[in-house]
Amino acid sequence: MKFLDEFRDPEAARRLADALHKTVTRPWRIMEVCGGQTHSIVKHGIDQLLPESITLVHGPGCPVCVTPVELIDRAIDIAQQPGVILCSFGDMMRVPGSDRDLLSVKAAGGDVRMVYSPMDAVQLAEEKSERQVVFFAVGFETTAPANAMAVHQAKLRGLTNFSMLVSQVLVPPAVESILQSEQHRINGFLLAGHVCTVMGFTEYEPIAERYRVPLVVTGFEPVDILHGLYLCVRQLESGRAEVENQYTRSVTRTGNRPAQELIQKVFHVVPRAWRGIGEIPASGLSLTPEYEAFDAERRFGVTPASVEQNGDCISGRILLGLDKPTDCPAFGARCTPEKPLGATMVSTEGACSAYYRYRHS
Amino acid sequence: MKFLDEFRDPEAARRLADALHKTVTRPWRIMEVCGGQTHSIVKHGIDQLLPESITLVHGPGCPVCVTPVELIDRAIDIAQQPGVILCSFGDMMRVPGSDRDLLSVKAAGGDVRMVYSPMDAVQLAEEKSERQVVFFAVGFETTAPANAMAVHQAKLRGLTNFSMLVSQVLVPPAVESILQSEQHRINGFLLAGHVCTVMGFTEYEPIAERYRVPLVVTGFEPVDILHGLYLCVRQLESGRAEVENQYTRSVTRTGNRPAQELIQKVFHVVPRAWRGIGEIPASGLSLTPEYEAFDAERRFGVTPASVEQNGDCISGRILLGLDKPTDCPAFGARCTPEKPLGATMVSTEGACSAYYRYRHS
Amino acid sequence: MCLAIPGKIESIEQGEALTRKGRIDFGGIVKEAWLSYVPEAKVGDYVIVHAGFAISRVDEREAHRALKYLDEMDRLDSPPPEPEEE
Amino acid sequence: MCLAIPGKIESIEQGEALTRKGRIDFGGIVKEAWLSYVPEAKVGDYVIVHAGFAISRVDEREAHRALKYLDEMDRLDSPPPEPEEE
Amino acid sequence: MPARRITVTVIHKERTVDKPPHRKLADGLQCPVPLNDIPQILLSHGGGGRLMHQLIDTLFAAAFGTQATQHDGAVLPVNEGELAFTTDSYVVHPLFFPGGDIGRLAVWGTVNDLAMCGAVPQSLSAGFILEEGLSMETLWQVVQSMQQAAEIAGVRIATGDTKVVERGKGDGMFINTAGVGRVIAPQPVSPRRVRPGDAILLNGDVGRHGMALVQVREGLRFESAIESDCAPLNGMVRELIEGGIDLHCLRDLTRGGLATALVEIAKTSSLSFALEETKIGVTDAVRGACELLGFDPLYVANEGRCVAFVPEKQAESALQIMRRHETGRNAACIGTVEMEARGRVTLHNAFGTTRLLDMLSGDQLPRIC
Amino acid sequence: MPARRITVTVIHKERTVDKPPHRKLADGLQCPVPLNDIPQILLSHGGGGRLMHQLIDTLFAAAFGTQATQHDGAVLPVNEGELAFTTDSYVVHPLFFPGGDIGRLAVWGTVNDLAMCGAVPQSLSAGFILEEGLSMETLWQVVQSMQQAAEIAGVRIATGDTKVVERGKGDGMFINTAGVGRVIAPQPVSPRRVRPGDAILLNGDVGRHGMALVQVREGLRFESAIESDCAPLNGMVRELIEGGIDLHCLRDLTRGGLATALVEIAKTSSLSFALEETKIGVTDAVRGACELLGFDPLYVANEGRCVAFVPEKQAESALQIMRRHETGRNAACIGTVEMEARGRVTLHNAFGTTRLLDMLSGDQLPRIC
Ligand code: SF4
Ligand code: SF4
Ligand SMILES: [Mg+2]
Ligand SMILES: [Mg+2]
Ligand SMILES: [Mg+2]
Ligand SMILES: [Mg+2]
Ligand SMILES: [Mg+2]
Ligand SMILES: [Mg+2]
Ligand SMILES: [Mg+2]
Ligand SMILES: [Mg+2]
Ligand SMILES: [Mg+2]
Numbered sequence A, B: 001m002k003f004l005d006e007f008r009d010p011e012a013a014r015r016l017a018d019a020l021h022k023t024v025t026r027p028w029r030i031m032e033v034c035g036g037q038t039h040s041i042v043k044h045g046i047d048q049l050l051p052e053s054i055t056l057v058h059g060p061g062c063p064v065c066v067t068p069v070e071l072i073d074r075a076i077d078i079a080q081q082p083g084v085i086l087c088s089f090g091d092m093m094r095v096p097g098s099d100r101d102l103l104s105v106k107a108a109g110g111d112v113r114m115v116y117s118p119m120d121a122v123q124l125a126e127e128k129s130e131r132q133v134v135f136f137a138v139g140f141e142t143t144a145p146a147n148a149m150a151v152h153q154a155k156l157r158g159l160t161n162f163s164m165l166v167s168q169v170l171v172p173p174a175v176e177s178i179l180q181s182e183q184h185r186i187n188g189f190l191l192a193g194h195v196c197t198v199m200g201f202t203e204y205e206p207i208a209e210r211y212r213v214p215l216v217v218t219g220f221e222p223v224d225i226l227h228g229l230y231l232c233v234r235q236l237e238s239g240r241a242e243v244e245n246q247y248t249r250s251v252t253r254t255g256n257r258p259a260q261e262l263i264q265k266v267f268h269v270v271p272r273a274w275r276g277i278g279e280i281p282a283s284g285l286s287l288t289p290e291y292e293a294f295d296a297e298r299r300f301g302v303t304p305a306s307v308e309q310n311g312d313c314i315s316g317r318i319l320l321g322l323d324k325p326t327d328c329p330a331f332g333a334r335c336t337p338e339k340p341l342g343a344t345m346v347s348t349e350g351a352c353s354a355y356y357r358y359r360h361s
Numbered sequence C, D: 001m002c003l004a005i006p007g008k009i010e011s012i013e014q015g016e017a018l019t020r021k022g023r024i025d026f027g028g029i030v031k032e033a034w035l036s037y038v039p040e041a042k043v044g045d046y047v048i049v050h051a052g053f054a055i056s057r058v059d060e061r062e063a064h065r066a067l068k069y070l071d072e073m074d075r076l077d078s079p080p081p082e083p084e085e086e
Numbered sequence E, F: 001m002p003a004r005r006i007t008v009t010v011i012h013k014e015r016t017v018d019k020p021p022h023r024k025l026a027d028g029l030q031c032p033v034p035l036n037d038i039p040q041i042l043l044s045h046g047g048g049g050r051l052m053h054q055l056i057d058t059l060f061a062a063a064f065g066t067q068a069t070q071h072d073g074a075v076l077p078v079n080e081g082e083l084a085f086t087t088d089s090y091v092v093h094p095l096f097f098p099g100g101d102i103g104r105l106a107v108w109g110t111v112n113d114l115a116m117c118g119a120v121p122q123s124l125s126a127g128f129i130l131e132e133g134l135s136m137e138t139l140w141q142v143v144q145s146m147q148q149a150a151e152i153a154g155v156r157i158a159t160g161d162t163k164v165v166e167r168g169k170g171d172g173m174f175i176n177t178a179g180v181g182r183v184i185a186p187q188p189v190s191p192r193r194v195r196p197g198d199a200i201l202l203n204g205d206v207g208r209h210g211m212a213l214v215q216v217r218e219g220l221r222f223e224s225a226i227e228s229d230c231a232p233l234n235g236m237v238r239e240l241i242e243g244g245i246d247l248h249c250l251r252d253l254t255r256g257g258l259a260t261a262l263v264e265i266a267k268t269s270s271l272s273f274a275l276e277e278t279k280i281g282v283t284d285a286v287r288g289a290c291e292l293l294g295f296d297p298l299y300v301a302n303e304g305r306c307v308a309f310v311p312e313k314q315a316e317s318a319l320q321i322m323r324r325h326e327t328g329r330n331a332a333c334i335g336t337v338e339m340e341a342r343g344r345v346t347l348h349n350a351f352g353t354t355r356l357l358d359m360l361s362g363d364q365l366p367r368i369c
């Protein structure tokens, strides 16, 4: 496939790995923010190609992982109500709430459906006018344009039976929050290419400056990641701390304007709790008053009790880059994809899951 | 089982058969009005015990058989409407309308349910308040108390989602209509014991007198039927023409008063079309104004086109006692219980069906 | 028409006359039936049940009279049984 | 996060800018996507698709520049590719 | 012990599920899948992944052994001769009913079909189609019941398969069993070997299985002590063969009952049968239930009854062998094969009259009016 | 030829049914049940009465012959030796899909399981669970397809069974097949015979069957030319055995795909396997679809693929035999068995790095975010 295969070329990967080996002189700890990149790294064994002095740590960039248990419970509650069809991306189906996941709600008779696009949920609402269709809108900035359009279209089409349970989170505040932590030992970041495709990367420029840390906008294929690492290490070795763009074929500095416009019309920025991390100011999106009629929390008024994170799970520390999955005593023993204790194990993009799937035996 | 086994006693049957043989001197043609008796006669081979000069002919006493195709089509129409649960006795499920039966509607996704009592349909309406429950109330006088109570209870319970498609017919006008036909050669009648259990038999007294024909209220077991025949033949041989009661253990002259009272409150007498026979004045029941809110024909306003009876089928003549099933050229060839041309073939109590089942090979 | 069979009242669920129900034993199986139309029926009585409703109480004396008559039927000159009262 | 892959626009269903849709070919399979956010994209262009929406048009020149750079990478002293315009 | 039904209240979809009665099973094993972890079947249990393997390696292996659950198929030693091979799917509702459950039916039903071929049943396959949401406990009860039934009948469940279908596309659980067995009857057991003069033997009263199910069916429910007659017939058949009885034809009476089975055989053999109605046993309760609903017990399903066609002169000794077995205690000769070659079944009754038996169109429907 | 779906409009219940594509079948028979009389399956077709017998005597007998449909079971001659016995149920949706239909799967799937035992498949049973309302035409198409598939694979459908479940308690049609076959492999074909040094052979590209189904699945639909790989493997296996290849182990790759099958065998044999990712074929379209949905093709289902473990020195001649067959045209050696006894499967990729393969929890779910 064009624009994929070229960036999986083993020869190019070898050259980049060689370059990294030749460039690096000191130990560096680099976080790839994005779960998709984590997955790619572990699946393709990219870390095996790196000099020993480069340590990759895995960031909070899996929106499924950081969705609070309370919100999953809320989705589960809604899915159990008579007449509701709860739609969700496949990723969310196996993520455990405090006592079950959406797949078991479905097994017990709830009408839970997997969709490929939020627009599929809108269409379903049009077709089933007698049912309430709720879309569980999990995502980072990348998914916001699709979710914004779904709400916008629902409004244009006058649908009264469509609503959205919004769990939209924003990356820059999370990166900043990691950098504010005293324990962090991260020297550089690979930024998520698709988030920046939508948002551009101007928001990261003050961060690079304030925290003196290089941030490289990076794609998702092995060659992209190695290339991003190379650019990052070059900055580190030369003492620079800039935002650099590896993923130029998709990302521009200012991002996708039409998408940003609709996002701003439909959503506004709010503080948000991140599973395992806690509340981060201005790190989430919520529907603006113009669209609040489509807010599932308004329509279903479920107020779940606050739920404690499982005591043994260190997924919060993993999401902050403080620990690796293999540091967790539960990993692979009491915590497996079949019976996950934390969301980093159950989401396919979670770091624990990636380690379990590709490394554990 | 008490009050059943005694009336199936072969020894008693033999005595009655002997008595009949000794009593009869001339040919007599006797109609058992009731399909249940037809069934019993053919199943137990009672006709095989009779003197050759007694001919049994089978009457219109199967309410399923005489329900007009139009009404079955109406039930089928209603069953196909969204949100409707159509309830019916098992008997009605295989009776063909003009192009299908209720079982195929069910197979195609209609919610058609078999009930044992009309009260089961009322209960269902209470449980499924979001659905319209329609009971297809087919029956003679015997079933009228149950149907009347169902409507009455629905009203008492304030149900707005229960209605009844009424196909209640009355026996005395049908008997009189047969006697009015010029072709009939019937010398005596066995009257249906359970109809008389409800209504008594005073209505038949003027008929006996007017048409000079013996009418014997008869039960359903082999001994009952032989006994009824014996009483009938005795009248015929002695030139009497009275209403006589064989089924004294269940029938009194005036019938069941409380049942009659509720029937009169809920239903009033109307003219009615009989399948194969045509309209008979004052031969059906319809809901009184007090209960008309429960009339399914009001609620669903379906106006089916009039449908012709299948040209080959002589079930009308059979119902009038003019022919026997074996007189029909289609019997057992083009007309079978799997692919019935007329209702006397499909209802288990229909004369054609009884002959097919117990005699055909 | 009108399948109706005799069963014995096992127990009665007391209530208003019109909504009185009972458990009826039919040769070993038990099913509930409405007794609305047989206000005179009591536990131990036989009733004839159709479509969930008792439509009559079995007149046991009449039944026995009929059976006795059949028993003695070999004497062909005997008269048929008449209901004792009209 | 945010699985998004490049595909080639096979055809475009004309309509208002916001509701424009196209059929996208991903290595032999074709799926519909909304083109609302890539008003500049035309048939033959590659777009990156996520959750049923194209979120960018692939800048083919940039892609080739990057690949060319990688090709020549054995000369380690060569500078990394910079976007041609900001 | 009557089956109980409970209503699931958690979820809005109307539905009743079958709860297994608390029957004591021989080995009293605990369900090996921890119930509070995964108390119900998920689609993932059929997805070919770890959950499916866990289900197979724990629950199924605990009941049937690991041999039955690990490979693409079983490999069985066979001797030169004839092999009987049969299959049936079981779709009974409710899953647990008075006198049995779907697991017993699935094992004994196929065991009986093999026995009807004059074979000694040896190995069975078990194919499960589970509906998403089925309780794990229910599955475990059924699987245990199957293993117990297999032990009673002396067969092995040798290979199996599990599929899971979405909720609303199944009915709790369907089971298919296929079976193989060694034919030991020295002559073919087949309708084609029925001969005029043969005695028609029946091993007990009829109609119990069908009425045991009707009594718990929505809308028709009644109370009774009727229990299904379900039972394995292979022991009895084996002794008949080993006792030197020349079994011309055997047929177990399942759907359609005694009448349908005999009509089938009459048509295939082109011979006519004369039956004595008074020789055909029907319990009072089954008869009562049939009277109430307008059913004919001769057409009601059985799961532990068969007819055997034997030479007239062996009828008595065959009956003696049958009566030694629990399932044949009330065995009787119910009729004979006539000279007439019209494929008719005539029932002679106590009144000295006759009627013909034929197949019904489909299921019997309750008659009311 | 893409499968088509139509929506039934007559009735209010939402539902789509599978309409068979107008495929030309070999014999071009007309459906023997007159379609305007009874165009759909009724509960009565499973009731044991005349309708059921008509269905069997016409539709099933027309396809499978009367021998398969008349008795309690089939009787087959067997020679002294070993018999393979297996079963699978097929619950695929839609019933007709690009490259196949449920009937082919049901026949070839069980044929393949027998082949994987080192056996020559001989006779199959066919158990149908039909949903009330299924179109008679659809049933006829499937039954014909099964007979055609059986002819292609050289097996006989020897015995069968039909049940009908109420609408809403099935999914159009489920089919169970069980099969028996004569084991011809001189040595056991089993994970226990896998040895260090064995070559791991794969007969073609992976992921086609699973993606052929995904593309027609509600909500994930896309257009492609992907066709299921479903095919009978018994011919190829037989030639391998007759060609003197010592098949240590065979496994067809169904649910869970290549990865799951190899992990299973590694765990059972307690040996480790090293695979070369670049040797494992995946078509562009399958890869495109997997990229779009975030699937790993190694875990996607196949219906005409198997792995064979053979002694290293026979690898080349085995590949030559495989490549002579249509289904083995792209056969390749994808890896070897290692000395290490840890039951691990390692995938070596083009980057010179490795990852482990393990089972997934359940089905793959499409990834979006
Ligand atoms: S392995 Fe499980 S318990 Fe440990 S951090 Fe990961 S998700 Fe939490
Ligand atoms: S046999 Fe059929 S066609 Fe003839 S009268 Fe009876 S119902 Fe009508
Ligand atoms: Mg297999
Ligand atoms: Mg069978
Ligand atoms: Mg069977
Ligand atoms: Mg299997
Ligand atoms: Mg169901
Ligand atoms: Mg059988
Ligand atoms: Mg198998
Ligand atoms: Mg298989
Ligand atoms: Mg069968």
Ligand SMILES: [Mg+2]
Pocket: E168, E169, F131, F167, F168, F169, F170, F171, F172
């Ligand atoms: Mg369905």
